[in-house]
Amino acid sequence: MEFLSNVINGISLGSIYAIIALGYTMVYGIAKMLNFAHGDVIMVGAYVCFFMTSRYDMPVVVGILLSMFVCTVLGIVIERLAYKPLRQATSLAVLITAIGMSYFLQNAAQLLWTSNPKVFKSVVGDGGIQIAEGLYVSHVTLVTIAVCVIIMIGLTIFTGKTKMGKAMRACSEDKGAAQLMGINVNTTISITFAIGSALAAIAGVLLCSAYPNLVPTTGSMPGIKAFTAAVFGGIGSIPGALIGGVLLGIIEIFAKAYISTEISDAIVFAVLIVVLLVKPTGLLGKKISEKV
Amino acid sequence: MKKMKKVVCLGLISAMMLSAFAGCGKKDSGSDVIRIGGTGPLTGDASVYGQAAKRGAEIAVEEINALGGLQFELNYQDDTHDTEKAVNAYNVLKDWDVQISLGSVTTNPCIATAAETYADRIFALTPSASSTDVTKGKDNMFQMCFADPNQGSASAQYINDKQLGTKIAIIYKNDDAYSTGIYETFMDKAAALGINVVSTTTFNTDSQNDFSVQLNDAKNAGADLVFLPMYYQAAALILDQAKKMNYAPKFFGVDGMDGILTLEGFDTTLAEGVMLLTPFSADATDEKTVNFVTKYQEKHNEIPNQFAADAYDCVYAIYEACKKGEVTADMSAEEICDIMIAQFTTMSFDGLTGAGMTWGTNGEVTKAPKGMVIQNGVYVGLD
Numbered sequence: 001m002e003f004l005s006n007v008i009n010g011i012s013l014g015s016i017y018a019i020i021a022l023g024y025t026m027v028y029g030i031a032k033m034l035n036f037a038h039g040d041v042i043m044v045g046a047y048v049c050f051f052m053t054s055r056y057d058m059p060v061v062v063g064i065l066l067s068m069f070v071c072t073v074l075g076i077v078i079e080r081l082a083y084k085p086l087r088q089a090t091s092l093a094v095l096i097t098a099i100g101m102s103y104f105l106q107n108a109a110q111l112l113w114t115s116n117p118k119v120f121k122s123v124v125g126d127g128g129i130q131i132a133e134g135l136y137v138s139h140v141t142l143v144t145i146a147v148c149v150i151i152m153i154g155l156t157i158f159t160g161k162t163k164m165g166k167a168m169r170a171c172s173e174d175k176g177a178a179q180l181m182g183i184n185v186n187t188t189i190s191i192t193f194a195i196g197s198a199l200a201a202i203a204g205v206l207l208c209s210a211y212p213n214l215v216p217t218t219g220s221m222p223g224i225k226a227f228t229a230a231v232f233g234g235i236g237s238i239p240g241a242l243i244g245g246v247l248l249g250i251i252e253i254f255a256k257a258y259i260s261t262e263i264s265d266a267i268v269f270a271v272l273i274v275v276l277l278v279k280p281t282g283l284l285g286k287k288i289s290e291k292v
Numbered sequence: 293m294k295k296m297k298k299v300v301c302l303g304l305i306s307a308m309m310l311s312a313f314a315g316c317g318k319k320d321s322g323s324d325v326i327r328i329g330g331t332g333p334l335t336g337d338a339s340v341y342g343q344a345a346k347r348g349a350e351i352a353v354e355e356i357n358a359l360g361g362l363q364f365e366l367n368y369q370d371d372t373h374d375t376e377k378a379v380n381a382y383n384v385l386k387d388w389d390v391q392i393s394l395g396s397v398t399t400n401p402c403i404a405t406a407a408e409t410y411a412d413r414i415f416a417l418t419p420s421a422s423s424t425d426v427t428k429g430k431d432n433m434f435q436m437c438f439a440d441p442n443q444g445s446a447s448a449q450y451i452n453d454k455q456l457g458t459k460i461a462i463i464y465k466n467d468d469a470y471s472t473g474i475y476e477t478f479m480d481k482a483a484a485l486g487i488n489v490v491s492t493t494t495f496n497t498d499s500q501n502d503f504s505v506q507l508n509d510a511k512n513a514g515a516d517l518v519f520l521p522m523y524y525q526a527a528a529l530i531l532d533q534a535k536k537m538n539y540a541p542k543f544f545g546v547d548g549m550d551g552i553l554t555l556e557g558f559d560t561t562l563a564e565g566v567m568l569l570t571p572f573s574a575d576a577t578d579e580k581t582v583n584f585v586t587k588y589q590e591k592h593n594e595i596p597n598q599f600a601a602d603a604y605d606c607v608y609a610i611y612e613a614c615k616k617g618e619v620t621a622d623m624s625a626e627e628i629c630d631i632m633i634a635q636f637t638t639m640s641f642d643g644l645t646g647a648g649m650t651w652g653t654n655g656e657v658t659k660a661p662k663g664m665v666i667q668n669g670v671y672v673g674l675d
Binding site: 116 | 335336337339340372466493494495496497498499501502504505506508509512525528529532536537538555556557558559
């Protein structure tokens with residue numbers, strides 16, 4: 001019974017990682033850049049939803065939609081101002097810019113909303129389902145998993161079937177050739193960021209519903225863990241993000257429960273290293289052989 | 293073009309020089325006031341403590357200045373609970389010619405600034421940095437709050453004396469000096485008293501969201517009291533998650549728990565019945581406390597916590613010592629330092645956070661802790 005309860009706790013934690021990892025992997029898969037500011041866009045999304053629902057007593061739906069809207073705009077602005085001018089620069093330069101953007105967002109949030117912690121009111125209520133004695137699944141977990149699966153299916157269909165999705169895949173394979181074929185690369189990448197940021201808003205709301213401590217650094221640590229999950233599952237792969245996230249959560253909880261709470265993070269990352277040694281592209285990552 | 297660059301460079305250099313000199317202008321801000329400075333997290337995760345301490349100290353300074361006689365000027369600098377920023381903040385205070393220091397509000401920054409005040413021979417009295425590492429080996433560093441060992445052993449003693457629990461679980465933060473310090477002394481005392489500790493688990497800064505494993509461990513071990521030596525943000529998540537898993541032991545906190553009730557959006561019913569050891573109770577009815585609480589509420593529209601009271605006491609203790617030691621504003625920081633050390637190790641002080649407080653030469657305070665319990669969203673004395 002204790003084992004099952006640990007599995008459920010692992011899935012709860014992992015589903016949160018998964019939903020953040022989806023945004024990471026989507027942006028990486030198409031724009032081929034690591035958007036380290038993703039975790040902080042999540043934080044902005046959570047704050048917007050917090051102010052709408054707790055301070056101005058608006059319905060939850062309005063709060064979520066508005067935070068998605070704000071994050072989408074923010075994502076596009078960040079991309080235009082910080083990343084677009086570096087389109088031709090080395091990937092290292094873009095990476096550093098993304099880290100800078102992450103700090104900028106954290107500090108701006110601290111100025112705007114102060115650093116006093118806020119307790120986020122769960123958007124799906126506090127309850128849960130008691131499966132058996134000692135086995136308890138909260139509504140937040142169920143909703144998070146459902147949302148993860150919906151987003152995963154939605155993204156897969158979108159990138160596979162729609163015209164815009166095809167353009168995105170084309171850009172991801174070869175920007176130059178895509179441009180020659182008449183695809184507007186800049187618009188396509190902007191749209192990728194818009195979608196990634198809207199997903200971040202949803203992730204932020206769910207993250208804070210599960211763990212209701214909202215501060216300007218709320219997004220940074222889950223963001224890094226989610227990035228790990230995305231690498232674990234195979235960065236760029238949409239189903240990989242889901243599987244990587246859930247597995248990472250389960251490993252983390254198991255390491256805490258059965259080995260030691262003190263070195264659980266070390267164990268999580270050790271597992272990651274082993275996986276990457278055996279399968280360098282992650283669990284579901286595709287190996288692309290480059291022709292010379 | 294090259295010339296242009298040179299001109300710009302020269303311009304920038306002169307601007308830098310100007311701003312460097314500009315700092316010196318502040319020094320002659322009157323010699324009839326004693327300059328007291330401190331650092332604390334005025335922003336950042338721990339800002340509740342820094343703000344409270346600053347506000348408490350401000351009220352004390354206003355009251356003292358209104359009395360005439362000795363005049364104080366207070367300067368609080370932000371350290372965001374970061375050691376590096378704390379040293380920078382302290383350097384700003386030194387440029388301002390600080391004469392007496394209030395140290396830093398939180399433990400890790402205070403360890404850093406204590407080394408500086410020791411080297412510079414500036415007397416320091418921290419309201420709330422409770423680790424023994426703060427005072428260790430420094431003759432001019434004093435504490436207004438309990439030192440961590442005292443908190444840990446006092447908690448164990450209290451739990452044992454009042455028979456609050458038979459099986460105890462502990463969750464502590466193992467990358468935090470404050471939390472581990474209390475944990476260690478609690479365990480020592482618990483072993484001496486024969487308290488049955490059934491579960492010990494940890495978390496750290498990177499994993500302070502999910503406590504399901506820790507709480508499950510305590511629950512499966514049958515713990516009826518969970519000891520939480522930590523700051524209130526993590527404690528708030530623990531209380532929330534314990535409720536979600538239908539686990540309702542008694543929770544027992546230390547002074548870091550103070551502040552949980554003023555957390556924005558926090559459901560105070562979660563904290564119902566939570567006990568903590570703290571030296572200050574805002575609902576006490578003595579004249580001093582009532583006066584302080586009313587003033588604080590008028591100004592800031594909230595009930596002061598223990599940190600505010602500690603800082604208030606700090607300023608008054610310094611005032612008493614200055615009066616007795618005949619400190620004047622034109623003395624150097626070093627002269628004041630020697631007088632203050634002599635005064636603090638011999639005097640007895642009555643404040644909001646205890647009567648008849650005394651200090652040992654190691655800088656630690658001796659006063660009696662009060663057990664408090666949260667009922668209907670307010671602190672009520674346990675005794």
